[in-house]
Each structure stands twice: as structure tokens, then as C-alpha cells.
Amino acid sequence: MKSRIFVTLKPGVLDPQGKAIHHALDGLGFAGVESVRQGKLIEIEHDAAVTDEQLDGMCRRLLANTVIENYRIERG
Amino acid sequence: MRTAVIVFPGSNCDRDLAVALRDVTGTAPAMLWHRDTALPDGLDLVAVPGGFSYGDYLRSGAMAARSPIMRAVAEAADRGLPVLGVCNGFQVLTEAGLLPGALMRNAGLTYVCRSVRLGVGEARSPFTAGYRAGEEVTIPVGHMDGSYFADADTLDRLEGDGRVAFRYLEPVNGAARRIAGVVNERGNVLGMMPHPERAMGPEHGGGDGRRLFEGLLEAVN
Numbered sequence: 049m050k051s052r053i054f055v056t057l058k059p060g061v062l063d064p065q066g067k068a069i070h071h072a073l074d075g076l077g078f079a080g081v082e083s084v085r086q087g088k089l090i091e092i093e094h095d096a097a098v099t100d101e102q103l104d105g106m107c108r109r110l111l112a113n114t115v116i117e118n119y120r121i122e123r124g
Numbered sequence: 125m126r127t128a129v130i131v132f133p134g135s136n137c138d139r140d141l142a143v144a145l146r147d148v149t150g151t152a153p154a155m156l157w158h159r160d161t162a163l164p165d166g167l168d169l170v171a172v173p174g175g176f177s178y179g180d181y182l183r184s185g186a187m188a189a190r191s192p193i194m195r196a197v198a199e200a201a202d203r204g205l206p207v208l209g210v211c212n213g214f215q216v217l218t219e220a221g222l223l224p225g226a227l228m229r230n231a232g233l234t235y236v237c238r239s240v241r242l243g244v245g246e247a248r249s250p251f252t253a254g255y256r257a258g259e260e261v262t263i264p265v266g267h268m269d270g271s272y273f274a275d276a277d278t279l280d281r282l283e284g285d286g287r288v289a290f291r292y293l294e295p296v297n298g299a300a301r302r303i304a305g306v307v308n309e310r311g312n313v314l315g316m317m318p319h320p321e322r323a324m325g326p327e328h329g330g331g332d333g334r335r336l337f338e339g340l341l342e343a344v345n
Contacts, residue, residue: 061273064230109180109190113219
């Protein structure tokens with residue numbers, strides 16, 4: 049099975065890359081964009097024995113830096 | 125003074141740091157590979173160098189912080205051994221939880237490589253023993269992910285407890301409260317984005333970095 053981990057910057061953490069993407073979208077003429085935040089998607093193939101708790105541990109111990117990032121697990 | 129420099133795949137300031145430490149202490153440091161699991165006995169300093177450890181994969185310093193040698197470094201830091209992290213080394217120390225906060229992409233999204241003016245903080249630490257609090261020094265930076273971030277409470281605590289070791293005196297990377305370097309609660313772990321090993325004397329354009337190592341040597345002796 050495949051689980052998907054979404055890692056996003058916490059609200060309030062500056063995201064200069066998101067801002068640059070926003071400017072680029074403006075430059076391409078896409079109107080109405082109010083803000084852009086960039087994050088990461090990590091896909092993990094694993095067997096059924098991997099528990100939710102283990103997936104959470106992977107996020108806390110490596111995949112996300114909880115000083116600056118939130119994470120959300122979409123179990124496959 | 126016995127020192128060691130950690131080398132990760134992708135470190136590129138390890139030799140500069142080794143030359144600086146050899147010059148100041150008179151003894152070549154032990155070079156420790158990331159897969160090593162123990163530090164040599166009788167060390168007075170462990171230095172974590174700049175570079176792009178593990179290609180900056182996932183986040184700068186994230187993979188290096190979980191390498192075998194860093195477990196030994198964390199244990200030694202807990203016992204009070206001085207640990208210095210420069211640039212990528214600072215990123216590694218925050219990722220390893222030895223220092224608070226995180227280093228994020230520079231606000232200007234560009235690699236910044238130049239000498240910068242720094243103010244020395246009031247940190248009570250062997251690492252700032254060679255400076256006067258409030259003094260202005262010039263040390264080069266060279267980084268892409270140097271914008272220090274911590275939540276407001278943490279920043280207040282760092283400032284209140286006098287744990288800011290260096291502060292930029294000019295705009296550099298968007299760092300919160302212009303923080304360039306912080307120490308841990310005990311003062312034996314310093315992380316800083318500027319490179320003291322690149323300011324070792326007139327041939328480098330200045331020797332303000334050398335004073336960090338000289339002050340440490342004096343404090344340790």
C-alpha cells in the first residue's frame with residue numbers, strides 16, 4: 049500500500065519560495081491568486097503491518113521539522 | 125586542546141575548519157566520518173562543519189542530524205563538551221535538537237556569500253570568551269538557508285537569557301531578530317551561520333574569526 053505524507057509550513061512561517069511562485073503566476077497573467085505556500089508530498093510504499101503510529105513516528109522524527117512544519121498523513 | 129571535526133558526505137568546509145583548529149591549537153584535529161559511532165577520548169571540542177551534507181536532501185542538515193556520529197555528539201554535548209556548528213553545522217545542530225529553532229531559505233532566495241558585520245551578544249559561553257559583549261566584528265557568510273526562525277516565545281527566551289551569541293548588523297538573510305548565532309542553555313553548544321574559520325588573519329581580509337578559537341582555547345585551558 050502507499051501512504052502519502054503532506055508536509056506544509058506552519059502558519060506564520062515566512063515562505064519566500066511561495067511568494068516567488070505567486071509573483072511568477074502573476075507574471076503569467078493568472079488573476080485572482082491571493083497567496084501561495086509551498087510544501088512537500090512524500091509517498092511511502094509499505095506493507096499492511098506498518099501502523100498509523102509508526103507513520104506518525106516517521107513524520108515526527110524525520111519527515112517533518114515540527115519547529116516550522118505541520119504534517120498530515122493520508123494512509124493508503 | 126584536543127579537537128575533532130565531523131565529516132559528512134557533502135561537507136566542504138571540514139578542511140578549512142581543520143586548518144583553523146590546527147593553527148590555533150597546534151594540534152591537528154581528529155577527522156570523524158559520519159558513520160563513526162564514538163568520539164575519541166579526551167576531546168575539548170567537536171566542530172560540525174559547513175557544506176551540503178547529504179546534498180541538503182529533505183531539509184538542510186536533516187539527514188546528517190540522524191547519522192550515527194551525531195548520537196555520540198549529542199551525548200557528549202549533554203555531558204558539557206563544547207560543540208561548535210558552523211553554517212551547515214548550525215543547521216545540523218538545530219535538526220538534531222541540540223539548539224532551538226530552524227534555518228530556512230534566505231528571504232532573498234539567493235545564495236549570500238560575503239563578509240558581514242556582526243554584533244557580539246552577551247552569551248556566557250567559552251565560544252565568545254575572546255570577544256567583548258556588544259563588540260562589532262566582521263566574519264564572512266556563505267549560505268542559502270540561513271534565515272533563523274523560532275517562535276516568538278523561544279526568541280524572547282533566547283534574548284532574555286542572553287543566548288544570542290551573534291547578531292547581524294546589516295540585512296543578510298531575513299533571520300528573525302537578525303540572529304546569526306545562538307548557544308544552548310548551558311552555553312557549551314554554539315551554532316552560527318558566519319564562518320569564523322574564514323577569518324583567520326590578514327590573508328583572509330581579517331582575523332575576527334580566529335578570536336573565537338583563541339578565546340575558546342583560553343577558556344578551555
